[in-house]
Amino acid sequence: MDSEPQSPAEARDHRRFCDEQMRRPIHTHDAASLNAVWAAAMRSGHAEARDWVVTAAIRASLPPEGRVRLALRLAHAMRAEDAFGVLLADPDVFSGEAAKGEAVSTLRLILLNNGTPEWIREVARMLGRRLCRVSDDGGERTGFVFPVQSPLLPAAYPCEVLLAPGAPPSAGPAIERHLHSIEDALVKAGTPEVRLYRDVLVNREGQMWRADGSMIRSEWRVLPEASRIASATAPRVEEAVLAICPNNVYHWFTDWMTSIAWRFADGVPDLPVLVRDDAPPYVPESLELAGGSALSCIPVGDAVAVGRLYVTGRPGVRLDPEGAAGGLFRKMVAAALDGREPPRTGPVYISRRDARRRKAANDEALEDALVAEGIRPITLTEMSLRDRIVAMRGATAIVSQHGAGLCMIFAAPPGTPVFEVLPHMAGTLRNRLCFARMSRMLGHRHRIWLEDCDQQREYWTADVPRIIASAREFLAG
Known part of the structure; x- marks a missing residue:
């Protein structure tokens, strides 16, 4: 993120470099030189140079890979509208496979930025779905439901x-x-539904797709080549629950662990749970606390074929004691403490x-x-x-x-x-x-x-x- 502090002398050198590069005609710049100016502008706090890079990148003739990488860098720097402009300045960035993955990553960051205008967010959302070939039929209804939620109480403390x-x-x-x-x-929003998808493939990124390559859940990534190749020989699981997310402890406990709270309710069959093959220790530890040592976890790599996959839709569940996830948290804490406060x-x-x-x-x-x-x-x-x-x-x-x-x-x-x-x-x-x-x-x-x-x-x-x-x-x- 170019966030290292600079000495005054280093900052002056970076500013001087930016000023020199900005005096050059735009047609003499390539993706590498624009990236160099951006890095120097970020390190020195040269706001005028940052704006110049955006204008130059839109006007310059850049190869798709170089254009999309610069747009991704702008998106990481929270300049969503600028990233969007640089990305769309040349439609060729969406036609080649080499740049498509980073283009989707850029669109995701544009969408996540709270300051992005709503019309740009909607375009980014739809463009990302089309680049990833997302076609979700919604799956089938199941008989699995979340615990009943009481009305949300006012916060105990401001x-x-x-x-x-x-x-x-x-x-x-x-x-x-x-x-x-x-x-x-x-x-x-209420509570989400548990949906059933038949005869699908899943990888460690949590992506779901069908044998024809169409995506059900893209997780804002194009399907990796390794997963496409592995589809043909993927091991098969007849029935499982999807519980795959990025290796981030917050998202695991508040998004994914809570999304399968229904799995730990009384009377639910012993359905195995799909997890990443590189999942951190807290993933199997939390599943054992919630479901006991007999719960089966199936590690997922490049591809696993599943006959019947149970997936929790959006929105997420409430985390309060009276919400659908409250009992799950209490269950994990009680199991960890083993009756001893x-x-x-x-x-x-x-x-x-x-x-x-x-x-x-x-x-x-x-x-x-x-x-x-x-x-x-x-x-x-x-x-x-x-x-x-x-x-x-x-x-x-x-x-x-x-x-x-x-x-x-x-x-x-x-x-x-x-x-x-x-x-x-x-x-x-x-x-x-x-x-x-x-x-x-x-x-x-x-x-x-x-x-x-x-x-x-x-x-x-x-x-x-x-x-x-x-x-x-x-x-x-």
Whole structure:
């Protein structure tokens, strides 16, 4: 993401390089030179050069592969409309197989950006489906249903939002609007249906397709060549439940584990569950906690053929105790604790020291300051799922930078104080309120400390003294 901090001398060199390149005629530039200007502009904060790259890329004659890679880079930098313009400037990017995969990835990022105009989002959605050859007939109805949900209760605690210096004042009201809109959507959506698809193929990406190559679920990727080849000799499973998602602990527990809550209800047959062949340990551990050691997990690689595949549709299920997923969370926690509530061990800090992206530039200083306050750091990637649940259950408070591991608050007792340090990225703000939403539905107290952030580079610095003062006051209350 070109987010490394630059010395003043390095920044001046990058700006000088940008200025020199911008003086050259556009027809003399190729994809490599435009990418070089973009990288230098990002590192030096040269806004004029970033805008120039977009204009040049639209006007220049670039090979499809180079054009789509530059568009993807713009989309990653949260410039969705610019990425869309660069991508559509030459329709040849959609005709060749070499560029099609990255074109679909670019369209997905454009769609995920909260700031993308709705008409562009709709075009991106439909174009992505056509490039992936998606043709979903909706499957068949089944007799499997989710537990009955009681009406969604009002949040036990409001989400508090405090803004660090530099964070936009408009972010606070925006967060409040987003949280309410998410809850309103959940109330209107109800519970999803469990659908049956016959004679399909599945791969480790969770893609579903038929023997003729038409896609049912693309997961915003074109079908990999390895999966297409493996289709002819794929091992066959007569009946299974789909439970495949990216290797991300948040999405596993809140999207996919909850989407198969019906599978663990009384009276449901012992249907095997399809999981990635490279799934992290928390995947089989969580399935065992929910379904017992006898539950069968089938690892999926390039392709597996399934005679009858059970798939949960959209929307997702509610996470609150009275929602369709509430019983599943209680079941997992009870199995992990094995009837013994752990002692309360004081506040914990979910460390980001092993994270590669999006942590504060001064991450070590923040952790050291929290330790000095008596807040114990834990690194979740080093712990089994049972140990994570025990740690969350015994914590009197939870402090964390925004990160997937914070989803473990599902194991904390209701009313637990959760202090989240969140870098402000307007383009993905709604999506990044996932933990505040979880806290509201699980009955936790939640405070967001919102830091200013360069969202194009995903670069931010924690205001350590103010964070410590705010966390101290919040945890004391």
